[in-house]
Amino acid sequence: MIYQILKEAWISIGAYKLRTFLTMLGILIGVAAVVMMVSAGQAVQNEITRTFDSMGTNLILIGPGQTVKGGVRGGRGKPTVTFDDMDSLASLKDVETISYVVNAAVQAVYGSNNYGVSVYGTTPDYLNVGNWEIEQGSMFTERDMKSGKAYIVIGQTLVNELFGLQNPIGKVIRLKGQPFTVIGVLKEKGDGMMGDDQDNIVLMPVTTLRQRIHSGFRPEYANIGFVKAVSEDKMEAVANRIEYQLRARHRLKDGVENDFSVRLMTEMVEKVRNVGFILSLLLAAIASISLVVGSIGIMNMMLVSVTERTREIGTRKALGAPNRWIMFQFLTESILISFMGSFIGMILGIVLSQVGGVILGKEVPISLWSVIISVVVAIVVGIVSGLMPALKAMKLDPIEALRYQ
Amino acid sequence: MLQKNKLNGLSANTVQKPVIEVIDICKTYFMSGGLSQSVLKNINFKIFTGEFVAIMGPSGSGKSTLMNILGCLDRPTSGDYLLSGDNVAKKDDTALARVRGQNIGFVFQNFNLLMKRTIADNVSLPLIYQNVSEAERRERALKMLEKVGLTGYADRLPSQISGGMQQRVAIARALINNPSIIFADEPTGNLDSHTSDEIMNLFTLLNKQGITVVLVTHEEDVADYADRMIKITDGRVSYDGLRKSYQAGAELAYQEQVKQKTFVEREAK
Numbered sequence: 001m002i003y004q005i006l007k008e009a010w011i012s013i014g015a016y017k018l019r020t021f022l023t024m025l026g027i028l029i030g031v032a033a034v035v036m037m038v039s040a041g042q043a044v045q046n047e048i049t050r051t052f053d054s055m056g057t058n059l060i061l062i063g064p065g066q067t068v069k070g071g072v073r074g075g076r077g078k079p080t081v082t083f084d085d086m087d088s089l090a091s092l093k094d095v096e097t098i099s100y101v102v103n104a105a106v107q108a109v110y111g112s113n114n115y116g117v118s119v120y121g122t123t124p125d126y127l128n129v130g131n132w133e134i135e136q137g138s139m140f141t142e143r144d145m146k147s148g149k150a151y152i153v154i155g156q157t158l159v160n161e162l163f164g165l166q167n168p169i170g171k172v173i174r175l176k177g178q179p180f181t182v183i184g185v186l187k188e189k190g191d192g193m194m195g196d197d198q199d200n201i202v203l204m205p206v207t208t209l210r211q212r213i214h215s216g217f218r219p220e221y222a223n224i225g226f227v228k229a230v231s232e233d234k235m236e237a238v239a240n241r242i243e244y245q246l247r248a249r250h251r252l253k254d255g256v257e258n259d260f261s262v263r264l265m266t267e268m269v270e271k272v273r274n275v276g277f278i279l280s281l282l283l284a285a286i287a288s289i290s291l292v293v294g295s296i297g298i299m300n301m302m303l304v305s306v307t308e309r310t311r312e313i314g315t316r317k318a319l320g321a322p323n324r325w326i327m328f329q330f331l332t333e334s335i336l337i338s339f340m341g342s343f344i345g346m347i348l349g350i351v352l353s354q355v356g357g358v359i360l361g362k363e364v365p366i367s368l369w370s371v372i373i374s375v376v377v378a379i380v381v382g383i384v385s386g387l388m389p390a391l392k393a394m395k396l397d398p399i400e401a402l403r404y405q
Numbered sequence: 406m407l408q409k410n411k412l413n414g415l416s417a418n419t420v421q422k423p424v425i426e427v428i429d430i431c432k433t434y435f436m437s438g439g440l441s442q443s444v445l446k447n448i449n450f451k452i453f454t455g456e457f458v459a460i461m462g463p464s465g466s467g468k469s470t471l472m473n474i475l476g477c478l479d480r481p482t483s484g485d486y487l488l489s490g491d492n493v494a495k496k497d498d499t500a501l502a503r504v505r506g507q508n509i510g511f512v513f514q515n516f517n518l519l520m521k522r523t524i525a526d527n528v529s530l531p532l533i534y535q536n537v538s539e540a541e542r543r544e545r546a547l548k549m550l551e552k553v554g555l556t557g558y559a560d561r562l563p564s565q566i567s568g569g570m571q572q573r574v575a576i577a578r579a580l581i582n583n584p585s586i587i588f589a590d591e592p593t594g595n596l597d598s599h600t601s602d603e604i605m606n607l608f609t610l611l612n613k614q615g616i617t618v619v620l621v622t623h624e625e626d627v628a629d630y631a632d633r634m635i636k637i638t639d640g641r642v643s644y645d646g647l648r649k650s651y652q653a654g655a656e657l658a659y660q661e662q663v664k665q666k667t668f669v670e671r672e673a674k
Contacts (some may be wrong), residue, residue, distance in 0.1 A: 004533050013519040129429050315517040318478060319531040319578070320506020398478050402513065 005325065009332035016305075023301040026294025027341030028348065033287035033379055035349025035370040036356070041280020043357065043364045046277050052269045054131055054189045054198065058096070058232050059265040060239050062086070062225035062246075065258050079221035080259045083206070085249055086225045092241045094234040098123040100222035102206055104213050109174040110162040117158055119175060119202045121209025129226040135170045137184035145205035150212065153184035155199035178212045180204065224362060235264050248384055294341065295381045302334050302389035306396075313393050314401025327394035334386025335379065342378035423451040423487070424617050425475065425587050430484035430494075432470050432640075444470045444642040445481070452619065454585070457612040459620045459631035459648060467640040469590075472621045476509055476588045477501045482577065489585050506534045510579030514591040516571045518563040518578075522552065525559035528577045549577035553607060571601035576607060586617040593627055605630045 013020045064079050086100045102121040107114050120126070124139050140151045152173070159168050168182045180202075189198040210220070229238040239262050246260055306313070313326055350366055357364030432445040444467045452458055462468040473479035474486060477493055478501075486494040493504055505511075518527045528549050529542035537545075547559055553573040563571050572592060579587050589608065593601035609630055612618050622628055634651050636644035642663075644656040 001536060004536070008533065011522070311517060312519055315513075315519070316530070317502065318476070318505060318511050318513075320502055320515075320534040320582070322502040322534065324499070325534060399473050402478075402517065 001325075004337075005328050005365055009329050012329070013333050013336055019301065021028055023297055023401065024337050024341035024344070026351060027291065027377070028294075028345040030288065030291035030294045031342045031345030031374050032349035032352065033290055034284050034373055034377075036353045037281065037283035037287045038369050038373065039353035039364050039367060040356075041276065041283060042367050042369070043362055044280065045273060045276045046365060047362065048269075048272050050190075052265065052272075055265065057131075057265065058229045058235060059129060060227040060229060060235060060242065061261075061265065061268075062100075062227065062242065063223075063261045063263070065260050067168045069178045072190070076178060079223050080250070081222050081246065083222060085246060086222055088249065089225075089227055089242055089245060092227075092238065092245060094230050094238050094241075096228045096230045097125045097128050098225065098227050099123045099129045100206070100225040101126065102209055102214075102221070104209065106175045106213065108158060108162060110171065113162045113367055115158060115161040115200075117175075117200055117202050118210060119204065119213060121186060121204055121206035121213070123206060126226070129228045130296050132189070133187040135185050135187040136167075136229040137182070138290075139203075140205050145207055148207040148211050150178065150180045150208055151183045151204065152180040153186060154182055155186045155201040156188040157197055158202065159185055159201040164362075175202065176213055176377050180212075183372050210325040231235075232266060235266060239264055270346050291377060291381065295338075295385045298334055298337055298381065299385035299388060301337075302330065302386055303392070305333070306330065306389045306393045309393075310396060310401045310404040313396050314398045314404065317396070318399035318402060323394045326396075327390045329382065330390035330393045331386045334389065335382030338382035338385070339378040342381075343373040346374035415486045422454065422490075423576045424454050424456075424489055425450075425452040425619075426485075426487040427451070427475075428485040428487070430474065430481040432467070432474065432479075433482045434547075444640050445474075447643060448484070448637075448640075448642055450635060450642060450645055452586070452617065454617055454659070455612070455615050456633055457618045457620070457631045458633045458634050459622060459628040460637065461622060461628055461641075462637035464623065466518075466637045468621055471637060472590055475619065476511060500526045502534075506531055507582060508584065508585045510584035512572070512575050512579050512587065512589040514594040516563075516568070518571055518574060520563050523560050523562060523573045524555070524566070524574050527563065527574055528581055532576060538643045544659060546577070548610055549581050550574075552580065553556060553577045566654040567600075568596055569603055572596065572600075572604050573607065576604075576611075579610070580616070586619060587611070588619050588621070590621045591623075592620070593622070593624070601627065610671070 014221075047280050062081055064081075081100075083100065086098055088094060090098045099122055104119045104121070106117065106119050108117045123145060124142055126132070127134065127139050134153070135156075137153070139153055140149065144151050152175075154168065154173075162168070162173060163171065168185060172179045173182065174180070184203065186199070186203070191197060206222075221267065225237065227242060229235045242262050243258065246262075250259055252259065316326060350370055353364045354366070427448055427450050429446040430445055431443065433441050433443045435441045443672060444638040448471065454536065460468050460471065470479070474481050475490070477496075480492050480496075480501075484494065485492050488504065488508060491504070493501065496504065519530070522530075525543060525546040529537075532542045532545065547556075550556060550559055553576050555570060555573055558570070558574075563574065566574075572595075576587075576592075581587075587608075592608070593604055596604060605627060608618050608620070618631075620631055622625070628634060628648060631648050634644065634646065634648040635642060636651075636656065644651060644659050646655065646659060
């Protein structure tokens with residue numbers, strides 16, 4: 001019986017091809033839009049996850065405190081955490097390693113090539129906390145740092161911009177007019193969260209940076225400090241110890257706010273991910289308005305169809321069609337239309353999001369959600385928009401229906 | 406009984422079991438404001454297997470309502486209607502649909518074919534609701550088309566054939582479920598006189614093959630094809646007898662007879 005109903009419904013909607021197609025279009029566009037939005041949202045979330053993973057896990061970030069002027073909280077203030085503060089954290093319980101960064105933006109020059117680059121004055125452990133790997137050469141050592149050697153490790157972007165196909169190891173480039181010898185090349189990481197280029201980077205001993213780039217003017221403050229905990233579940237405890245230690249070292253009395261900030265990477269990841277999730281949900285919600293419109297389109301068409309086919313319904317009933325049969329036939333017609341619309345919409349959505357991914361140079365996942373959404377939409381929209389017309393058809397009195405002109 | 410049968414115009418060799426037995430059927434329409442209109446009043450008759458009956462009457466007489474009840478499209482307000490011995494007067498919609506699908510064939514004035522479907526699909530339509538397989542439906546449809554003289558038209562659309570042919574398709578459709586009776590409601594109303602004759606000859610032929618035919622018409626020459634005639638006037642049977650012997654006088658005589666009968670019955674009580 002199900003096969004018979006399906007077949008009758010299929011033939012009936014096939015009899016009006018253009019009308020069926022136009023009706024389908026609403027759902028088709030709606031599903032395509034939702035699938036695209038969901039794909040975009042997923043791509044963004046994947047990007048966020050990838051970026052955070054590339055920054056390292058179990059990480060606690062120590063930065064400047066908030067400025068408070070006349071009771072108004074401002075943005076971040078000047079760095080307040082010294083190198084000694086940071087070094088003192090290394091001996092805390094459950095701390096695997098620490099590092100810190102002082103940064104500067106300078107122009108790198110090699111021969112006739114030059115390129116703007118971020119210079120990070122840091123410690124050898126930065127590789128560990130920042131999840132960097134050395135592709136070629138080596139990282140500078142503790143001893144290089146102590147003696148303030150003019151050694152640098154450079155990112156892939158700089159390799160491409162300054163050296164092209166040449167081997168950069170052992171070459172000397174100029175930063176702020178000072179010569180530095182390239183001793184290592186970092187493995188590529190790709191774009192950061194904000195689309196910034198993480199590989200446009202120069203690492204050098206923090207002592208070297210202070211002497212040669214900052215000319216020793218500024219005190220020994222770190223722009224940002226990193227503490228890597230031994231495991232994720234120890235992070236909270238480590239953060240508390242850091243806070244206790246730094247408050248003691250900065251001689252902050254009870255009731256005085258921290259002049260530094262301690263943030264857990266996991267919390268930040270969670271926050272950004274939540275924002276990403278809500279954003280993609282919002283996009284999908286907006287796109288799904290078109291599904292409502294499409295659904296109304298189907299209902300409208302089905303109502304017209306029931307009226308138009310009143311005599312057919314009367315005839316079918318006179319020839320022995322039970323009311324249920326009539327109802328299911330019309331319901332099936334509506335489900336078929338919405339199913340076909342959803343299916344084509346899903347494929348269109350996937351194709352378009354892949355094309356978009358290629359154009360933007362981002363990887364867009366084909367998610368299971370696209371399929372789930374399409375199937376759910378097909379059934380829900382089909383039933384919701386088909387039920388009223390189907391019931392109308394079912395309730396038609398065969399005598400009246402046969403008389404209908 | 407014998408006398409009654411003679412009155413009904415039955416031939417001697419007919420099986421003595423009624424296909425249709427209508428007992429005291431009334432139909433009243435209730436309107437808003439407590440008004441009601443009585444359309445059928447105490448209708449009684451039997452139709453036997455193999456009969457060819459014309460139901461006649463002026464418009465507004467209630468013959469369409471009677472036809473709808475006989476065709477199980479409607480239910481009487483009171484009274485009983487036995488179709489092949491089964492009382493269908495109180496059945497629900499689903500049960501009535503089953504009765505229509507299995508025991509009744511309909512032929513309509515305006516053919517009521519599905520215009521987007523092939524002739525074969527149209528003919529086999531009632532079988533869909535009996536869960537008959539596609540192959541068997543096709544086979545039976547072709548057989549029926551042969552019976553009504555439309556061999557070779559199976560895959561055409563109704564719009565590609567003439568009105569007379571369309572009505573033949575409708576007749577084939579009415580026959581396909583081997584019904585115990587065929588109801589034809591003004592089957593020639595939309596046809597010219599020549600085509601009308603063809604269709605009526607087809608009904609006569611089918612009747613000769615043993616199919617019971619009940620015809621609703623207001624055309625005298627169409628009714629002439631029937632053996633027996635039931636005339637409805639103002640919701641009552643005003644004549645029931647041989648079509649041949651029907652004339653104004655016969656109608657009056659019949660009414661007198663009924664009156665007498667009721668009088669005798671009343672006296673007996």
